Amino acid sequence: MHGRYGEDGTIQGALELMGVPYTGSGVMASALGMDKWRSKLLWQAAGLPIPDYVVLEAGSDFARVEAELGLPLFVKPACEGSSIGISKVRQAGQLGAAHAAAARHDPLVLAERAILGGEYTAAILGDEALPIIKIEPGSDFYDYEAKYFRDDTVYRCPCGLPEERERELRALALKAFRVLGGRGWGRVDFLMDEACGGRAYLLEVNTSPGMTDHSLVPMAARVAGISYDELVLRVLALATLG
Numbered sequence: 001m002h003g004r005y006g007e008d009g010t011i012q013g014a015l016e017l018m019g020v021p022y023t024g025s026g027v028m029a030s031a032l033g034m035d036k037w038r039s040k041l042l043w044q045a046a047g048l049p050i051p052d053y054v055v056l057e058a059g060s061d062f063a064r065v066e067a068e069l070g071l072p073l074f075v076k077p078a079c080e081g082s083s084i085g086i087s088k089v090r091q092a093g094q095l096g097a098a099h100a101a102a103a104r105h106d107p108l109v110l111a112e113r114a115i116l117g118g119e120y121t122a123a124i125l126g127d128e129a130l131p132i133i134k135i136e137p138g139s140d141f142y143d144y145e146a147k148y149f150r151d152d153t154v155y156r157c158p159c160g161l162p163e164e165r166e167r168e169l170r171a172l173a174l175k176a177f178r179v180l181g182g183r184g185w186g187r188v189d190f191l192m193d194e195a196c197g198g199r200a201y202l203l204e205v206n207t208s209p210g211m212t213d214h215s216l217v218p219m220a221a222r223v224a225g226i227s228y229d230e231l232v233l234r235v236l237a238l239a240t241l242g
Helices: 010-018 027-034 036-045 062-069 095-103 144-148 163-179 216-223 228-237
Strands: 053-056 073-077 087-089 109-113 117-125 133-136 154-156 185-193 199-206
Touching (some): 027 036, 036 109, 036 199, 053 062, 062 095, 073 095, 087 095, 095 109, 117 216, 163 185, 185 216
Antiparallel strands (some): 053 109, 073 087, 073 109, 117 133, 117 185, 185 199
C-alpha cells in the first residue's frame, strides 16, 4: 500500500489495534517517513547531510526565499509520495505559483535547494543496505511521469561508484533509516552534488516501496544475489506487531 493511509502510519496503527503483524516500519517511523519536514529535522539533529530548505507559507517572502536558496530549487508538499505536487522553479518569480500547486496536496510546503548531480537510492533489508541504484530520468528530474508513465528512465545497478564510496553511502542510508526508527525493509533516496566533490544529501525515506518484479528493491536484491521469491520471504520473516 502506498501514499496517504497506506504508508503514513494509519494502516499500521489499525493493524496493531487488531493484533495483526505487518511488514515494514511501525506507526511512528511510517509517519516520519511520509513527513519530509520532520525527517529533515531528525536527520539534521543527527548530523546527517540534507539540502538547504525553507518551510513556505502563503505569506512567505518568495523573492527572499529564491535569493536565499538560489535557483533552480524544488518545491514539494511535506507529506506526499511519488513526487506528487513537486515542481522545479527555474526562474525568479515562479515560487509563488509552485507553492500554490504544492499546497493543494498538503498545507505544509517545502522549498529545497536543487542539488545538481546524480540521484541514487539504497534499498534496506533487515540490518543491511543492498547495492545502490543510480536513477537517470529521461526528463529534467525524476517526477511522477518519469516514475509511472515514461519508459526512458535508466536504472543502473551496480551504480558505477567506487566500491569504498558505495560502502560509505550504504552506511549513510542505513543510518538515515534507523534515525527515523525504520525497521524491516524500505528505501532511502539521496542526491550527490557534482559541484561539491560528490557530497551526498539525503532526500527521503520510503517505508513501503514497490515490490513488483521490476521495482527498485527487487532490482537491488537481484544484484545482491537474492531472488524475488527469497526477497518476499525475507520481508515476511521481518514482520512484527508494534
